[in-house]
Amino acid sequence: MPVLDMLKTELREVNATLQAAAKAKGNEAFTIENPRGAHAMAVGLDGPISVTVKGSTGYYCAGMNKLATVHVTGSAGPGVAENMMSGEVIIEGDASQYAGATGHGGLLNIKGNASSRCGISMKGIDIVVHGNIGHMSAFMAQKGNLVVLGNAGDALGDSLYEARLFVRGSVKSLGADCVEKEMRPEHLEILRGLLERAGADAKPEEFKRYGSARNLYHFNIDHADAY
Amino acid sequence: MCGIVGLFLKKDDLRPQLGDMLTDMLITMTDRGPDSAGIAIYGDEAAGLKITVQSDTPDEDFAGLDAALSGALDTEVAMRVASTHAVLTLPLDKEAKALAFLEARGLRVMGSGESMEIYKEVGLPKDVAARFGIRAMGGSHGIGHTRMATESAVTTLGAHPFSTAGDQCLVHNGSLSNHNAMRRKLAKKGVFTKTENDTEVGAAYISSRIAEGASLGEALEGTLKDLDGFFTFVTGTKNGFGVVRDPIACKPAVMAETDDYVAFASEYRAFADLPGIDAARVWEPEPATVYFWER
Amino acid sequence: MDKTPQKTPQTDPRQSWTFSREINSEIRRAAATGIYDIRGGGAKRRVPHFDDLLFLGASMSRYPLEGYREKCDTSVVLGTRFAKKPIELKIPITIAGMSFGALSGNAKEALGRGATLSGTSTTTGDGGMTEEERGHSEKLVYQYLPSRYGMNPDDLRRADAIEVVVGQGAKPGGGGMLLGQKITERVAGMRDLPVGIDQRSACRHPDWTGPDDLEIKILELREITGWEKPIYVKIGGARPYYDTALAVKAGADVVVLDGMQGGTAATQDVFIEHVGQPTLACIRPAVQALQDLGMHREVQLVVSGGIRTGADVAKALALGADAVAIGTAALIALGDNDPKWEDEYRELGTTAGAYDDWHEGRDPAGITTQDPALMARLDPIAAGRRLRNYLNVMTLECQTIARACGKSHVHNLEPEDLCALTMEAAAMAQVPLAGTNWWPGKGGF
Numbered sequence: 001m002p003v004l005d006m007l008k009t010e011l012r013e014v015n016a017t018l019q020a021a022a023k024a025k026g027n028e029a030f031t032i033e034n035p036r037g038a039h040a041m042a043v044g045l046d047g048p049i050s051v052t053v054k055g056s057t058g059y060y061c062a063g064m065n066k067l068a069t070v071h072v073t074g075s076a077g078p079g080v081a082e083n084m085m086s087g088e089v090i091i092e093g094d095a096s097q098y099a100g101a102t103g104h105g106g107l108l109n110i111k112g113n114a115s116s117r118c119g120i121s122m123k124g125i126d127i128v129v130h131g132n133i134g135h136m137s138a139f140m141a142q143k144g145n146l147v148v149l150g151n152a153g154d155a156l157g158d159s160l161y162e163a164r165l166f167v168r169g170s171v172k173s174l175g176a177d178c179v180e181k182e183m184r185p186e187h188l189e190i191l192r193g194l195l196e197r198a199g200a201d202a203k204p205e206e207f208k209r210y211g212s213a214r215n216l217y218h219f220n221i222d223h224a225d226a227y
Numbered sequence: 228m229c230g231i232v233g234l235f236l237k238k239d240d241l242r243p244q245l246g247d248m249l250t251d252m253l254i255t256m257t258d259r260g261p262d263s264a265g266i267a268i269y270g271d272e273a274a275g276l277k278i279t280v281q282s283d284t285p286d287e288d289f290a291g292l293d294a295a296l297s298g299a300l301d302t303e304v305a306m307r308v309a310s311t312h313a314v315l316t317l318p319l320d321k322e323a324k325a326l327a328f329l330e331a332r333g334l335r336v337m338g339s340g341e342s343m344e345i346y347k348e349v350g351l352p353k354d355v356a357a358r359f360g361i362r363a364m365g366g367s368h369g370i371g372h373t374r375m376a377t378e379s380a381v382t383t384l385g386a387h388p389f390s391t392a393g394d395q396c397l398v399h400n401g402s403l404s405n406h407n408a409m410r411r412k413l414a415k416k417g418v419f420t421k422t423e424n425d426t427e428v429g430a431a432y433i434s435s436r437i438a439e440g441a442s443l444g445e446a447l448e449g450t451l452k453d454l455d456g457f458f459t460f461v462t463g464t465k466n467g468f469g470v471v472r473d474p475i476a477c478k479p480a481v482m483a484e485t486d487d488y489v490a491f492a493s494e495y496r497a498f499a500d501l502p503g504i505d506a507a508r509v510w511e512p513e514p515a516t517v518y519f520w521e522r
Numbered sequence: 523m524d525k526t527p528q529k530t531p532q533t534d535p536r537q538s539w540t541f542s543r544e545i546n547s548e549i550r551r552a553a554a555t556g557i558y559d560i561r562g563g564g565a566k567r568r569v570p571h572f573d574d575l576l577f578l579g580a581s582m583s584r585y586p587l588e589g590y591r592e593k594c595d596t597s598v599v600l601g602t603r604f605a606k607k608p609i610e611l612k613i614p615i616t617i618a619g620m621s622f623g624a625l626s627g628n629a630k631e632a633l634g635r636g637a638t639l640s641g642t643s644t645t646t647g648d649g650g651m652t653e654e655e656r657g658h659s660e661k662l663v664y665q666y667l668p669s670r671y672g673m674n675p676d677d678l679r680r681a682d683a684i685e686v687v688v689g690q691g692a693k694p695g696g697g698g699m700l701l702g703q704k705i706t707e708r709v710a711g712m713r714d715l716p717v718g719i720d721q722r723s724a725c726r727h728p729d730w731t732g733p734d735d736l737e738i739k740i741l742e743l744r745e746i747t748g749w750e751k752p753i754y755v756k757i758g759g760a761r762p763y764y765d766t767a768l769a770v771k772a773g774a775d776v777v778v779l780d781g782m783q784g785g786t787a788a789t790q791d792v793f794i795e796h797v798g799q800p801t802l803a804c805i806r807p808a809v810q811a812l813q814d815l816g817m818h819r820e821v822q823l824v825v826s827g828g829i830r831t832g833a834d835v836a837k838a839l840a841l842g843a844d845a846v847a848i849g850t851a852a853l854i855a856l857g858d859n860d861p862k863w864e865d866e867y868r869e870l871g872t873t874a875g876a877y878d879d880w881h882e883g884r885d886p887a888g889i890t891t892q893d894p895a896l897m898a899r900l901d902p903i904a905a906g907r908r909l910r911n912y913l914n915v916m917t918l919e920c921q922t923i924a925r926a927c928g929k930s931h932v933h934n935l936e937p938e939d940l941c942a943l944t945m946e947a948a949a950m951a952q953v954p955l956a957g958t959n960w961w962p963g964k965g966g967f
Contacts, residue, residue, distance in 0.1 A: 015745045037496025039738045044675055044746030056509075058496050060729075060742040064675040075509060077495055078479055079729040082742075083673055096481070096495075096511060098729035102670040104714070115511050116476060120728040121670060123714040135476070135514060140724060142714045159722055161715060217719040221556030229734060259734040261771065375734050375771055378764050402732070457731065477731035493734075 230256025260373025265347025338390030601752020612641025634658030636909025692785020694758030697725025781827030832919020
């Protein structure tokens with residue numbers, strides 16, 4: 001397994017090496033040592049490759065990921081897996097704000113807590129957070145699923161579009177146009193699949209589902225306060 | 228817009244390394260603030276008051292300064308020069324007279340207190356830290372800042388930390404949106420700022436609240452109500468260290484705590500070299516929540 | 523005694539200047555709907571502009587160049603600071619970002635064709651990259667916007683440059699509910715939104731805030747694209763000195779500065795007319811920032827907002843810009859607001875030249891629409907040629923002025939080649955009032 005030590009290797013070389021290996025589609029597995037909170041690590045990967053980051057990362061780790069698997073053994077800084085298209089990103093520790101922002105696909109699996117704005121503007125990504133999430137999570141979320149085993153902070157799902165939010169614990173407050181919705185069999189099925197993929201020890205029946213009330217879809221003067 | 232680092236030691240055995248650890252943290256934050264850098268360090272308490280002054284022409288201005296001040300105050304004055312800064316030590320009750328004397332000589336007062344010394348200059352953090360020899364400094368806690376100037380000038384006085392009262396300092400990441408109105412309000416109460424900088428208004432606000440009888444915690448709570456805009460503030464006092472973020476909390480902030488220290492940084496990578504960081508509790512301060520540690 | 527009834531003379535009915543017909547109609551509209559007016563088209567009020575400046579020209583003290591014969595270069599290279607592959611343009615005029623969604627695929631294709639024929643670039647907009655524009659634009663700038671609609675790494679990699687949009691001239695700091703932008707099926711698909719809904723708009727980027735964060739975002743974009751592509755940062759003309767300086771500090775290769783007359787994007791009328799500064803007022807502070815940082819011409823400055831003629835181009839360059847961008851003018855060149863559609867404009871309650879509801883998708887000229895029947899009215903090949911012609915005319919005009927000032931490259935135009943007709947323009951452009959050596963703010967007279 002090739003090892004890239006960030007004490008000895010420049011970020012540009014680390015990313016260029018990973019990007020080339022991803023493109024070669026050789027299913028190679030890399031280890032990055034001494035990440036020391038560096039930014040923009042393992043970004044723009046476009047192919048089947050597995051990267052294990054031993055330690056904690058800075059901003060935008062695994063940004064715009066496609067097909068690759070990126071596994072961070074520590075915590076991740078702001079914007080982890082931002083705009084992810086596909087593949088899987090696993091964070092053993094906590095994730096800072098904007099985790100999975102604008103993600104279009106793939107699975108972001110956060111074993112610890114996620115900070116504020118988790119899943120902001122998400123467009124199809126699946127995010128599973130084993131701990132809690134911070135305020136303004138799933139703001140303007142458009143598509144995809146956000147699963148939270150712990151609690152959610154203030155203003156969950158504000159200005160939500162069609163993303164599905166599943167929370168097992170408490171929700172401090174719901175944002176504008178976000179409401180609790182009935183958990184139908186098809187939702188339990190989706191949730192079961194996500195929990196299984198994320199290796200989460202929880203039952204779908206323990207969760208509540210939240211979604212858009214769709215009151216902001218067409219302007220109505222009586223809802224103007226919600227804008 | 229900036230980078231912040233802070234370190235508050237819970238035990239004395241790391242005290243000699245404080246400056247060394249803070250310097251590494253500060254240099255890591257260079258990208259967030261390449262314009263100027265500064266540090267407030269709470270070192271050994273002197274027998275008396277320490278005043279940190281700055282001059283652009285230190286050779287001229289500092290030569291014989293201690294003797295002149297000593298003569299004017301009719302008391303003993305000790306002086307330690309570090310590059311463009313000098314720390315003058317004198318009896319506590321001579322503060323007002325000493326400050327007037329120093330300002331009359333055209334020196335810029337960075338701050339004063341029984342414990343706090345402030346060093347700040349225009350330039351890259353590594354150069355600023357080197358010229359003052361911050362690595363060699365010991366102490367109980369310290370706060371550092373790297374600045375990317377938004378609106379006010381890139382000058383020594385515009386650098387952080389800002390000190391608007393004895394042993395108090397403040398650094399800031401973000402941008403306040405009502406500092407002009409607040410500056411006028413404070414001026415009506417007789418609290419005047421020296422620069423056009425938004426952060427100095429934040430510092431002056433906190434100092435004035437404390438002077439009116441508020442605790443540091445209450446003053447920090449007050450920033451949430453009275454200051455508008457985006458901010459992560461880290462503040463130091465003689466015995467303590469506080470953190471508060473605005474309710475929107477967009478500007479980054481991360482903290483780490485072990486049995487030995489509490490650390491603050493704008494980015495995790497500033498922690499990478501701290502002892503025992505792998506086992507530390509690492510978390511992000513909540514929005515609109517005041518955190519405070521005191522010895 | 524004369525019994526004829528006497529008519530008392532009356533003063534003519536007097537319309538209030540404060541409560542004008544226009545203001546009153548807006549009050550009635552607001553009272554009826556409960557929502558602010560939303561439109562495109564940039565500021566319509568009269569603001570000090572390039573028309574208030576004149577070139578001095580050469581005569582005795584300076585020597586002019588012979589028109590059409592002696593060389594006057596118009597080429598410009600954007601992105602020389604960090605990018606491995608800077609963008610080389612034949613003319614200093616580019617096409618500004620306009621969204622697919624507001625614009626039809628045909629219109630995007632026409633912009634690409636016209637720009638490519640003239641040797642310049644086009645820019646995507648809010649809504650992602652379309653095949654129409656990528657296919658027909660030799661050089662395409664990919665906008666990176668707060669919405670991130672359609673954002674994906676493949677398009678990022680096939681762009682020639684990336685433009686991080688922090689602000690637009692029409693709405694510096696703007697966002698909120700931009701209702702009435704009805705989302706058709708294709709647009710909805712590209713934006714991951716439900717079909718037929720009103721669209722909301724974010725004012726900040728979802729994953730960074732402020733220049734210190736932007737520096738890291740730019741690092742990420744460079745790492746994803748191998749440090750090849752120029753990174754532009756687009757700002758609205760609000761605080762141009764500080765914002766330009768901060769864009770440079772954050773690592774931009776190019777700063778795009780959009781004044782208040784700019785903006786094809788739909789936003790609140792109150793925003794368009796009351797927030798931001800005129801383009802003329804923005805250039806000197808931005809150039810000053812670049813000069814203070816030692817970055818003038820190292821980081822290129824592209825100015826947009828109300829550029830209409832080669833004279834405007836020459837004046838923007840003389841004040842220190844490296845290039846300009848056009849949006850509204852390009853749409854008009856394609857055929858927007860053409861009086862030949864007057865009957866249909868009337869049906870929409872407007873008139874040719876005043877139509878600005880580009881977000882509503884009912885454009886009779888078939889440019890700002892997704893309606894197949896209307897779209898079909900625009901022949902992208904013919905419209906592309908019209909744009910090419912217009913760009914070439916502007917370039918010739920700019921060269922004519924540059925030669926008259928004795929310049930063998932349009933970039934050698936300088937503020938000293940200008941004078942101002944009004945005190946306002948003199949103050950904003952920091953060039954002397956005509957016939958004097960003074961401008962407001964400059965000491966001495």
